[in-house]
Amino acid sequence: MSAASPGPRRIVVVGGGIAGLSTAALLAEEGHAVTVIEARDETGGRAGSWERDGFRFDTGPSWYLMPEVFDHFFALLGTTAAAELDLVPLTPAYRVYGEPAGSGPGEHIDVVSGRAEATALFESREPGAGERLEDYLDSAADAYDLSVSRFLYDTYATTEGLRDPEILGRLPQLAPLLTRSLVRHVESRFSDPMLRQILGYPAVFLGSSPYDVPSLYHLMSHLDLDDAVYYPRGGFTEVIAAIERLAVARGVEVRTGTAVSQILTGADGTANGVRLADTSELSADVVVSTADLHHTETVLLPPDQQSYPERWWRKRTPSFGALLLLLGVDGELPQLAHHTLLFTSGWRENFDAISGRDAHIPDPASLYVCRPSATDDTVAPEGSENLFVLVPIPADPALGRGGVDGEGDAVIEAAADRAIAQIAEWTGIPDLADRVRVRRTIAPGDFERDLGAWRGNALGLAHTLRQSALFRPGNASKRVPGLYYAGGSVLPGIGLPMCLISAELVVKRLRGDTTAGPLPEPAATA
Template sequence: MSETASAHTPGTPTDAGSAVVIGGGIAGLATAALLAREGWSVSLFEALDEVGGRAGVWEADGFRFDTGPSWYLMPEVFDHFFRLMGTRTADQLDLVRLDPAYRVYSEPPAGTAGDPIDIRSGRELSTQLFESIEPGAGAALAEYLDSAKDAYDLAVTRFLYDTYETTAGLRDPALLRRVPQLAPLLTTTLSRHVERRFSDKRLQQVLGYPAVFLGGSPYGVPSLYHLMSHLDLADGVLYPQGGLYEVIRAVERVARGAGVSIETGAEVTSIVTTPTTGGRAQATGITLADGRRVDADLVVSSADLHFTETQLLPEPLRTYPEKWWDKRTPSPGALLLLLGVEGQLPQLTHHTLLFTEDWRSNFDDIFGEHTRIPDPASIYVCKPSATDSTVAPAGSENLFVLVPIPADPSLGYGGVDRGGSPRIEAAADRVIAQISQWCNIPDLAERITVRRTIAPGDFEHDFHAWRGNALGLAHTLRQSALFRPRNASKKVDSLAYAGASALPGIGLPMCLISAELVVKRLRGDRSPGPIAEPAAV
């Protein structure tokens, strides 16, 4: 890929050439949109029948379920993307703030239901809650949130928007002066960082669970990621009316508006390359399952990085061959339950978390040497019908349940109406029973009218997800920032990468940033911050 910076004003299209984007998840759609805005003639190809990838949607009997992400965090990243596209978030999405942000149930004594804790966003409300549970924890949380905001601001300005083509950003004197404060955050686990400051198990779990959103365990991710608590405890949790798939629709809408051609049901089978010199090659297009070849000056793959490298490229041209993956850590797999429930469920808020007492064993079951589906499990339940009347029939509730499990496709597949693998459906039954007991909903199982399960086998089959993982490469220290896969091939010119396993990482906001990093690389922009926005719309 060219290292020459584009000599045009940001946001001003030029005749840049033709580009093809592989994959229609949020990273692919956003990359296509930004490239079109830069003046490229862009065609996007998605193997499935609808765009969205892991951030999909499924409808049945009047229920509409998001099948992937369900938290809207880092709103400024979405705001920045839409402004780059000449529009505003407010023009694309109808966002509401959740209060409470979420509810937490701890594992109760056998045979009983527990008393939940409601987490309300905002510094004052959060510190008051922590103080009411553990004397002194309010002041400790205030200090913790100061540090979290500082780490978050540092991440946004120094780490997340850096392509790491050079180490100039890391050698900035202003950053080097921070090394004494940064070093402990990089060498201490999140769990240890939290346990040193808070004694109550429930508070420890509230502060440690965001590691799961990073595809890891609080016992494995570095404590720098305590920055996540700035998002839910201080900044707030939002929800786009209609569901998180509305975000996908919005990004698709601006991509099409910028001139992107989007074709679904179009599986890419290889990246076409032309040999150059020194064992290198140039990406010159793609081939599709129907036999077509599409030529292009630039190829961007937002498909699963392992699949891209090991299936779409010949072995001599792989930057990340199979032996590289043998030493890497995937995010957890996921058991997902999409449940349509008759009647109301006041025991659950829009977001509800269930935490097991023996937390370390729970994570060992997922990431340890001898993995299994945890039982009991730490569970996340989303009830969007608490906020949005359009996602369920009147008088019913919509539940999306996520159980982190090992990234192992051999665990089986999900299905509709108990049509999945026996092991998966049995695990789903246990999860429903656990929610029923812990949250005091004794008749939950009898009230379910729609049921679908999704499992690691589905993630591998539908999304080519490496080892059936649900999110991408886990954010361990060895797989974060400059240690994460770069966004361009080292062996094939004009081949770029976007998505959850490349820079900067997991989640919808990160995938939007990954799209922007493709543009930064093409421009030769090696600054650590975001692209300058065009004049206000």
């Protein structure tokens, strides 16, 4: 335990997703007594799991990126990602299909991670693009290293990190990256439509559009083109299981099927426990909510204790919503890689449909297909395939909810039918619909009902400029001492690695650590 820590405390963590479990594990490692309260019957949150007829589906994240963040997190707990997970590098990292110009499948290319492979691909499609990609990836790697060392692990409890001379000296280079959109940054360098889309689509992983996120996020291309893409065998439920296992081994109590109805405060206004849905109470010295921030603020706290009241949310931007399809398919599907992306030719129109004034489900849509059965024989019966399809759609619960075997709301099931037909046509699998044996849809109405997600969004607060870094909600309540936050709606942002970092930011808050970088890792034992 850090010398700056006042001693062991009783801590209640609200939410048993990756943010809640990782926060609990790190706090237990610090010596605190931690209880996790999860409303659903299973842990995992957005990174959940569903099984039927021998198929096991991840219901959320499916890209294992930023491996060094996972490595660092596990190192803080005295272990390694390699010891806890069976990580498989993917080759190709992903496949991309363009919209067909006529009948038959669209053009497709395989993207292989590695600088040499990526530059060769770009050069093969656009003379001179290989050299320009070298410069682009150099800049992306530099921005990524700067983000990890100076921005992502900063609580912004003080301006100490922002006043660092190295940061101030970089302002002339950083300013254009913060004020110019990612799409402008890409289009000023490359002409080939598919190459532009490869570099722009990572904005979706940030819950937004390449037209809306700042070009600083070109750093995402360092992850898939320069670095590598991995898959944890057994699925992302294995990541959740590993973190929960480490938490429980440190004494964390995990209670599932138990909803929190209120965060309690004492006479001095300090958080001192939670009230459960059955009206029982659990006392604590510290409360950490990893539930959706909007739910935490507007449901679990009274108005006078809300740092982010409803009027604050009216001026904020949620991540995209999502239509998820979990499909168990008879026979093999070699037309699809482990990760496959389908890009529409109407790129701007696609994103306008999702977040413009006349928001609607795009048709056709730029969508994503994960085929984990290409890599993992545990997720589908022999001779069958497991498909997870994500269609970015508006964050609007009024669009409806999904269901099993086509029993979701009509708008959602019709959109799912269109997505299946699009995949079939664009990738050359004409009988795909006929081969679907297991089908489940998940939609914004489900995200709202099951996860308390604000406006039914799929990921959290979108990474627009005014919702990134110091402009993003912090990890401590402004109104309630002893109340902290972690998860995709707060610092540092969206995605599994960001949730691991947000857990570490809670530890830094409790330690009183205002440094900008990651916590020191304990010395490895022989």
